[in-house]
Amino acid sequence: MLSRRKLLSAAVASSALSLGLRPTGSEAADEYPNRLIRLIVGYATGGNVDVPARLFVPELQRILGVPVIIENRPGASGITAAEAVASMAPDGYNIIWGTSASHSVSVVAMASLPFDPVKDFAPITLISEDPNVIVASEGFPAADSIEAFLAYVKSHPNTPIGTSGPATSGRFAVELMKPKLGVELTVVPYKSTGPLLTDLAGGHIPLGIMGASTAVPFIREKSIRAIAMTSLRRSSVLPDVPTLNETVSKGFDAVAWSALFAPPGTPDAIINKINAAMKEASELPAIKKWFAESGLEVPMSSPEELTSFMKADIQKWVQVAKENNLKIDVQ
Structure with a gap:
């Protein structure tokens, strides 16, 4: 009042x-x-x-x-x-x-x-x-570690990775990964996170990147798998998921x-x-x-x-x- x-x-x-x-x-x-x-x-x-x-x-x-x-x-x-x-x-x-x-x-x-x-x-x-998290469909063969992920995408150039839109921090995180990690990924921009999650869970796209706040429930129910965080520090809700910063690219930060x-x-x-x-x-x-x-x-x-x-x-x-x-x- x-x-x-x-x-x-x-x-x-x-x-x-x-x-x-x-x-x-x-x-x-x-x-x-x-x-x-x-x-x-x-x-x-x-x-x-x-x-x-x-x-x-x-x-x-x-x-x-x-x-x-x-x-x-x-x-x-x-x-x-x-x-x-x-x-x-x-x-x-x-x-x-x-x-x-x-x-x-x-x-x-x-x-x-x-x-x-x-x-x-x-x-x-x-x-x-x-913080953004790189995630994979359940059937993706190299989601156990960042090193396995990098080895796979380097040997399979232009592997598709979905983003929740064309102009999001996740999309730009992928573009930052290209020069810093020496990888070539094909960005597939979705209109929103919902359809991307559906396609990841259904195995229609192998990789995706999105905000941890959106991904956490799906990671916990094991419909998608978390590979790496793009923030400087690990996420409090995904403490077992390493960052690119701590493993393969010092200073990598895209949130x-x-x-x-x-x-x-x-x-x-x-x-x-x-x-x-x-x-x-x-x-x-x-x-x-x-x-x-x-x-x-x-x-x-x-x-x-x-x-x-x-x-x-x-x-x-x-x-x-x-x-x-x-x-x-x-x-």
Whole structure:
């Protein structure tokens, strides 16, 4: 329920607007928030981006004292929603749950990206990191170790490997594997992870790569087999699965991530309020439990740390694209 102070603030703001008066940036920040906040998700309801966002919504409502709703705007790996948010008012009432697909690999996945992921957004916080895992169908003959996997794909050039889309961190992890591991794999981009898992379980494709949070249940029920993680560290939910970093390619790191952004020009005071609310919510036992069981790291960050993280991630994939003459169309 809204507090009396929030209701009075909303009434005053409404009266001022009716008179044609606009609050200054500092005044808006002081009163923020005093009305509904839309959390925009560029993916379908019930998907692996939408679900964690919905975990935070009731807690953000409680902490900020105003209604918070999710608005799903799926399309082009989150790029459609990001383009819309980039041109919205910088008042903190429209924020986006962005991902590495929409705000990093998109730079090289589209010939003419309609926004700059760094300049056209106000960073709020890094939310989570989802390590990719290389998986195999049950009948794949070389899933017992990374060494066996590498020996097989080197002796069988262009072995197919499925990804959950053309412009995902998994797809780019495969492209990074080519020069670093000296392998040639044929990427088969699926529209989503569901059909890829179906084909892996049915033995219709030998290899796949996807976020550990998605793969874990299928690995546990033994419908697919885990070969290697593409993160720097092993996953807490797949502790027996080695990383490429620790075995054959020091420094190999390719993870999916999500982060919160606002339109450019949003006042720092508003950004800091949202950042603090997200950090408080992330410490709640129920949210920590869900993320831990899903194998997702929850680093949270300052806006400045998110900017530095994004720039490094984008530069890495730009270099990968350049080295592999990689051109992708996500339309």
